[in-house]
Amino acid sequence: MSDKILSKSKIQDYLKALAEKFTVVAPMPRRDAPAEFVEINSGDEPILDGSQPMMPPKDYLLPRYETLLKVDRGPEGVKIESTIPEDKPRVMLGVWLPDAQAIQVLDRVFLDKNFVDPYYAARRQNTLIAAVIPKEPRWSWFCSSVDDVENWRKNVDAIFYDLGDRYFVESESEKGQALVDVSAMSEAGDEDNAEKDKVWRRFAEQDILPFARKALYEQLEWDNPIWAEIAQKCLGCGICSYMCPSCSCFDIRDDMHDICIERYRCRDTCQFEDFTLMGAGHNPRPTQLPRSRQRLLHKFKYQHEQFGVVGCTGCGRCVELCPVNVDIRDVLSRTCVEEV
Amino acid sequence: MSEIENKIREEARKALESGEISLVIGWGEGSVPFKTTPVFVEKADDVDKLVWNKFCVNNLAVYLPKTARDRKVGIVAKPCDIRSIVTLIQEKQIKRENVFIIALGCGGVADATVPGESTPRQMCLLCEKRQPAIYDVVIGESVPLEEPRAQIIPELLEERQKYWAEQFSKCIRCYACRQVCPACYCRLCFADRVEPRWTARKATADEAWMFHSTRVMHLAGRCIQCGECERVCPVGIPVAELAREMAAVIKANYNYEAGDPKEVAPVLGQFREDDVDPAQHSE
Amino acid sequence: MAEETAVINKRSEEIAEASDEWQPTILGILCNWCSYAGADLAGSARLHYPETIRIIRVPCSGRVDPMFVLKGFQKGFDGVMVLGCHPGDCHYAKGNYYARRRIALVQNLLKSLGIPEERFHFEWVSASEGNRFAQLVTEFTEQIKALGPFEGVAKV
Numbered sequence: 001m002s003d004k005i006l007s008k009s010k011i012q013d014y015l016k017a018l019a020e021k022f023t024v025v026a027p028m029p030r031r032d033a034p035a036e037f038v039e040i041n042s043g044d045e046p047i048l049d050g051s052q053p054m055m056p057p058k059d060y061l062l063p064r065y066e067t068l069l070k071v072d073r074g075p076e077g078v079k080i081e082s083t084i085p086e087d088k089p090r091v092m093l094g095v096w097l098p099d100a101q102a103i104q105v106l107d108r109v110f111l112d113k114n115f116v117d118p119y120y121a122a123r124r125q126n127t128l129i130a131a132v133i134p135k136e137p138r139w140s141w142f143c144s145s146v147d148d149v150e151n152w153r154k155n156v157d158a159i160f161y162d163l164g165d166r167y168f169v170e171s172e173s174e175k176g177q178a179l180v181d182v183s184a185m186s187e188a189g190d191e192d193n194a195e196k197d198k199v200w201r202r203f204a205e206q207d208i209l210p211f212a213r214k215a216l217y218e219q220l221e222w223d224n225p226i227w228a229e230i231a232q233k234c235l236g237c238g239i240c241s242y243m244c245p246s247c248s249c250f251d252i253r254d255d256m257h258d259i260c261i262e263r264y265r266c267r268d269t270c271q272f273e274d275f276t277l278m279g280a281g282h283n284p285r286p287t288q289l290p291r292s293r294q295r296l297l298h299k300f301k302y303q304h305e306q307f308g309v310v311g312c313t314g315c316g317r318c319v320e321l322c323p324v325n326v327d328i329r330d331v332l333s334r335t336c337v338e339e340v
Numbered sequence: 341m342s343e344i345e346n347k348i349r350e351e352a353r354k355a356l357e358s359g360e361i362s363l364v365i366g367w368g369e370g371s372v373p374f375k376t377t378p379v380f381v382e383k384a385d386d387v388d389k390l391v392w393n394k395f396c397v398n399n400l401a402v403y404l405p406k407t408a409r410d411r412k413v414g415i416v417a418k419p420c421d422i423r424s425i426v427t428l429i430q431e432k433q434i435k436r437e438n439v440f441i442i443a444l445g446c447g448g449v450a451d452a453t454v455p456g457e458s459t460p461r462q463m464c465l466l467c468e469k470r471q472p473a474i475y476d477v478v479i480g481e482s483v484p485l486e487e488p489r490a491q492i493i494p495e496l497l498e499e500r501q502k503y504w505a506e507q508f509s510k511c512i513r514c515y516a517c518r519q520v521c522p523a524c525y526c527r528l529c530f531a532d533r534v535e536p537r538w539t540a541r542k543a544t545a546d547e548a549w550m551f552h553s554t555r556v557m558h559l560a561g562r563c564i565q566c567g568e569c570e571r572v573c574p575v576g577i578p579v580a581e582l583a584r585e586m587a588a589v590i591k592a593n594y595n596y597e598a599g600d601p602k603e604v605a606p607v608l609g610q611f612r613e614d615d616v617d618p619a620q621h622s623e
Numbered sequence: 624m625a626e627e628t629a630v631i632n633k634r635s636e637e638i639a640e641a642s643d644e645w646q647p648t649i650l651g652i653l654c655n656w657c658s659y660a661g662a663d664l665a666g667s668a669r670l671h672y673p674e675t676i677r678i679i680r681v682p683c684s685g686r687v688d689p690m691f692v693l694k695g696f697q698k699g700f701d702g703v704m705v706l707g708c709h710p711g712d713c714h715y716a717k718g719n720y721y722a723r724r725r726i727a728l729v730q731n732l733l734k735s736l737g738i739p740e741e742r743f744h745f746e747w748v749s750a751s752e753g754n755r756f757a758q759l760v761t762e763f764t765e766q767i768k769a770l771g772p773f774e775g776v777a778k779v
Contacts, residue, residue: 501778
């Protein structure tokens with residue numbers, strides 16, 4: 001595949017060229033909040049270098065609130081309106097590589113061959129993903145500790161490496177060629193290549209933690225005493241799951257507006273007390289301990305067993321944002337200690 | 341700081357060895373230098389886990405209703421945390437004799453999200469009540485903060501509505517603000533009720549508005565302004581500002597402050613015949 | 624008195640006749656024993672007051688949960704009104720005294736949130752004050768009309 005250089009002074013030209021073929025989705029900055037993936041307009045200045053905190057790309061592919069259908073009763077009778085989004089060519093730029101890999105996890109859930117979620121598919125199936133490797137990896141990332149990141153390259157369409165005043169752009173797939181065959185770009189030289197390798201190595205060699213990857217799937221056990229320790233301080237909020245790029249649990253609810261019914265999907269989390277609450281009042285996970293245990297076993301063990309893909313991609317958001325400093329890196333270091 | 345840490349550990353050790361107290365809740369070293377984490381010390385040998393520094397931000401009173409129900413629990417507490425403890429006792433969620441308070445003098449905490457950068461907490465810049473309201477032992481002395489505090493929300497009414505609309509559009513309804521708050525201990529929160537459904541769990545700005553404005557009303561006269569709700573918000577909504585303005589009005593109108601041991605009833609659970617009358621038509 | 628009634632009636636009729644103009648939708652929360660009875664009296668005396676108000680009856684103004692006011696604005700009412708018995712006249716002796724504190728705080732909260740205070744009205748209306756009730760609703764309707772439709776709590 002080909003490699004090119006995109007000078008940062010040419011970003012607007014590049015975005016304009018892409019906008020002729022794609023709907024461009026990129027992180028836009030917000031006041032006092034992480035950047036958010038939105039469809040950008042001409043002239044917008046998205047954050048493409050991965051240098052700032054951002055909401056996960058799942059917020060675009062699987063929105064926090066999405067209308068699934070509307071039922072209206074008007075003079076002509078009952079009318080049902082589907083709200084499946086438009087399936088148009090899209091490209092997502094500025095995606096952290098761990099977030100891009102997390103999209104693989106979402107794909108396993110929502111593009112399963114036995115049931116394709118039409119809302120997710122409409123936003124995903126014609127979307128190119130361009131990952132970014134920032135100059136310095138974020139302090140909280142631990143990607144190489146959970147997986148072999150070399151294998152992640154083939155799951156994206158292009159990778160942008162931040163070399164300071166320019167990006168080294170590498171296409172990773174056939175479709176990704178469309179992201180490098182743009183006149184705003186120039187040829188990459190040997191020096192560029194060498195710098196790009198340094199950026200990659202800084203990312204790939206970041207802080208390998210003392211837990212073995214294989215052990216994750218095989219050593220996390222139901223009766224480990226660490227669950228009680230976590231549950232003691234865990235507040236049971238939704239930050240880890242809502243901000244996680246691969247967590248996708250949702251609830252479906254109905255709302256009435258006058259005589260129109262709206263069925264919508266919204267986020268849900270296994271950390272809330274009512275997640276497993278049943279109609280008759282029984283709750284199989286009534287306390288924080290089974291809830292904390294569930295999340296970690298699901299993310300690190302069950303998803304791998306089910307899908308063959310690691311549930312956690314080391315993006316570090318839960319590490320940064322947990323109000324009580326439940327640091328998953330520490331949890332794994334203490335529970336998965338030996339190469340199995 | 342180390343001397344205070346030693347005294348904290350000493351008091352915790354004495355408490356655990358006395359046989360009356362089976363748990364001491366305090367702060368321990370976090371997984372990174374700019375964080376601490378709540379620790380639950382049950383054995384006297386483990387008291388060295390307890391630390392004290394400007395990153396001891398958590399209001400640990402949030403753990404008391406569950407842990408101190410049927411036993412005596414020790415807690416290391418800043419003056420603001422102690423105001424929460426007072427509120428919990430006043431509202432009969434815990435008994436005074438079930439809490440052993442190791443009170444600390446405080447010079448304000450710092451909020452840090454990246455290594456190397458920390459800022460003094462905004463709420464601390466306004467804190468006037470730095471003396472522990474109740475305690476069993478006191479360690480250290482409070483130090484006033486000199487920095488002036490910036491105005492956070494717009495002054496002009498017309499700008500405020502847009503300001504809050506923008507802020508609430510960020511809300512993801514993670515409920516971290518509620519879960520971290522010691523005053524939010526309801527078994528079933530109004531926001532989780534489905535019959536009637538006061539607010540849908542949709543992450544839209546108007547539903548978030550309903551959730552946050554109602555929560556502030558439910559905290560009226562109960563919020564002690566520790567600022568934890570703002571600290572934990574992953575999208576930076578200054579939720580504590582509304583509670584702060586509410587507390588200022590409650591003080592001005594009714595001379596009532598949350599977390600003050602002299603109060604005998606909640607501010608909305610009492611009245612005076614000469615209360616300020618909000619009726620708008622003078623006859 | 625008859626003159627004042629005539630004036631209020633006329634103003635209210637003018638509002639009704641301007642039916643092609645935008646009419647506000649107002650939520651009224653009235654206590655059963657005084658203000659609702661006052662509204663009833665206005666009705667039985669055939670006093671004209673605008674149809675803009677939608678009334679919810681509660682046993683006492685002390686029953687008014689601040690959430691009702693907030694929910695009203697969230698749902699898109701252009702104005703919200705809470706009416707109760709005069710202090711000292713509460714059917715349950717003390718309910719309206721508790722209401723005073725709660726309503727004062729909800730007024731303050733609306734101010735903090737930037738909702739114009741003219742969109743919320745709180746007043747004491749007794750069972751015999753049918754005239755005053757009609758006047759109140761007419762004036763409040765005119766006030767809201769001047770402000771225009773409520774753009775919603777979360778309009779960016």
